[in-house]
Amino acid sequence: MLRPNTQKYQLLELIGISGEFPADQLNRLFSSPSYAEKVITELKADKLIRTHYKDRLRGYRLTKRAREMLLHQNPLRFQYYLTGSTETNHIRSEVSRRLRLHQKAQVYLTLSHVRIPFYYDEKPQIFSTEREMIDLQALPCFYSSREVKELGEVTIKIKSSRSLGILLAPQCVYAVYNTGSNILKWEHKTEIKLNAFLQHSLQGFPYCGQPEIRAMMFGDNMETALRLLSSTGGYRRSLFMVDDSFEHFHFIPSNTHGEILLELLLHPKMTARLDQLLLSDQKSLRVNIPMEHDAIASDGTPTLLAYDFDMQRLRRFNKGLDVYGMSGNLICFDFQIPVLEKYMSSNVRFSSIDLAKFRKEFLHEL
Structure with missing residues (x-):
């Protein structure tokens, strides 16, 4: 059984909460390509992960044995992700759905490098029906879109939002998106509703009064930022463009540069x-x-x-x-x-x- 404080175990955890971990992100987790290859080879030999390659998209998924191991070692953390009909437990094969899982993993990896709590058991559940209290001193914390939607029927209007979740910072709230290497699909009215929903649902909890709502867009690299800044929304205005959904919208590359920028935004x-x-x-x-x-x-x-x-x-x-x-x-x-x-x-x-x-x-x- 793997020890929780190893890089092997960290990879299994990230796969577990993401559903599928993108192969092209291994370089951000391990010190060298040779070491990454060694870890993957050993995890496969132990029948803990398997490669899923389809539509030119390569990722790693947990085996049944790995899911059982994680659930046994930390049920409080992994029951939320590895039981029931959740998208991280029953993974769809469509490219769009797999890309979203990869984008989640990419964001989780960045958050882990900046030491921001994102696992279910690491933070108060402020979006559950019985909201737990949270102190500003405990921030920042990240909550996935699925966790936000635990509030029930009040979240119906934001069901189609492209947000991956929200990042509670000491001074404001960030709606978090990841466009990857392409321009994200975008529905202006839905994201406006998300902004309004966050202002309402987080008023006085944990902030005093109405919180400032901002947004941050993760992307593969800075060239992606140029495409976003120059975007006019595409032929049918169905793609991202800088609009009035949020008054402030920060771009963060998914690399070491972006990790430093994220540290700065949170302090x-x-x-x-x-x-x-x-x-x-x-x-x-x-x-x-x-x-x-x-x-x-x-x-x-x-x-x-x-x-x-x-x-x-x-x-x-x-x-x-x-x-x-x-x-x-x-x-x-x-x-x-x-x-x-x-x-x-x-x-x-x-x-x-x-x-x-x-x-x-x-x-x-x-």
Whole structure:
């Protein structure tokens, strides 16, 4: 029987709560391709996992023996995922359904690297019929869309939402999406309803008053972010485009860069200190500049802090520069610049934050 504190066991857990783990994400879990291959070979030899390859989509699923082992070792955690007619226990073969399982696994993997609780037994069940109390000090926590829908009939209007779940942060609530490498299908009215539902259902619980609702979109890489920013919704407006579903919509790549960005978004004191440092040589924003900006440079041009990759603010800033014929300054991480150079107007100057230096000087505090 595997010990719970091993990487082998962690992979089994991730497969268990996802239904199917994408083969192309093994590099984010193991230190080298050779070690990943060794682990997979041993788990197959022990008859704990099997490969499922169909429609050019490769993933790993648990065997009956593995499901029984997980249920025996931690029934409180895995009964929710590995019993009954749940999508993680009875997996459909359609590509769209399997892709959604892969996208869930991708998000869970990122959350695990940032040490955010997401297993069923790790957090208070605030969406059950008997809501458990939760303290702001216990945040952040992630709740899957299935957990949210445990509230019953009140969730019928958001049944078709593309959200994978919600991330409760100390300062706000994030609706979480994953577009993978393609542009996510999108129904504007449904996501508006999700926003309203979260504002209502989480009012005063655990937040004081009505919480701020934001959204974050995970994607395979930064090139995906460019496709999202440039999207007009497709021929029938059935694909994602930056609309008014959420006032703030952050993009996070599913890699080590994205993990650092996620850490930053979840720690408002850290972002406040970083903002103060980045704008220390600039003037306060001016009311006579009728567009999105955070400060004014010494030459009078508006500056936007874009390191949090808020697609809404980026779009508004870019549009404002075009409408008013102005030049601007953009401050972002170095890995974000190549994409933003392609998206932003030609009259934008870039200042970069060295990611390695930021990690050394800021993240050591966590």
